[in-house]
Structures are given as C-alpha cells and as structure tokens.
Amino acid sequence: MLFRDIGDWKKxxxxxxxxxxxxxxxxxxxxxxAYRHSSEPRIAQLWCAxxxxxxxxxxxxxxxxxxxxxxxxxxxxxxxxxxxxxxLFRSLEHx
Numbered sequence: 001m002l003f004r005d006i007g008d009w010k011k012x013x014x015x016x017x018x019x020x021x022x023x024x025x026x027x028x029x030x031x032x033x034a035y036r037h038s039s040e041p042r043i044a045q046l047w048c049a050x051x052x053x054x055x056x057x058x059x060x061x062x063x064x065x066x067x068x069x070x071x072x073x074x075x076x077x078x079x080x081x082x083x084x085x086x087x088l089f090r091s092l093e094h095x
Contacts (some may be wrong), residue, residue, distance in 0.1 A: 024052060027052040028045050028049050028052055030048075031051065034048065035047075
C-alpha cells in the first residue's frame with residue numbers, strides 16, 4: 001500500500017488550519033439529517049461543508065457591499081465639500 005492509515009490525518013495540519021477545518025465540520029452538523037439519509041454520507045457531508053462556506057462567503061460579500069456603500073457615501077460627501085471649497089476660493093479670487 002502506498003499510503004498507510006495513521007489515524008486522524010487532521011493532526012498533521014498546522015494547528016490553526018486544523019481548528020478552522022474542525023469548525024467547518026462542526027457547522028455541517030446543522031445538515032446532519034440530510035447527509036445521514038444519503039447513500040454516501042461522507043460525500044454529502046462534504047457538500048454540506050461547501051454550503052456552509054458558501055453561506056459564509058455570501059455574508060462576507062454582503063458586509064463588504066455595505067462597507068463599500070458607506071465608503072462611497074463618505075467619499076462623495078468629501079468630494080462635494082472639496083468642490084464647495086474650490087468654488088468658494090474661486091469666488092473670493094474675483095474680489
């Protein structure tokens with residue numbers, strides 16, 4: 001055999017990566033009923049992990065969109081303020 005079974009392969013990951021993986025696996029427990037009824041529960045659990053990660057990605061994208069909207073609003077206000085100052089300076093130059 002090319003590879004031998006040495007127990008919990010996750011122990012060979014860096015500690016922070018092992019924690020991250022275990023957290024993702026724990027999150028799949030929400031879908032336990034679904035993957036237990038699958039003909040291939042291990043594969044189904046992997047797909048549930050993909051769902052968990054997709055949900056997290058969607059939440060992050062939503063937060064980033066809100067942050068971008070806030071940034072754009074602030075940048076627009078600063079830009080309008082600077083334009084107002086420039087107009088004021090131009091009008092003062094005429095006097």
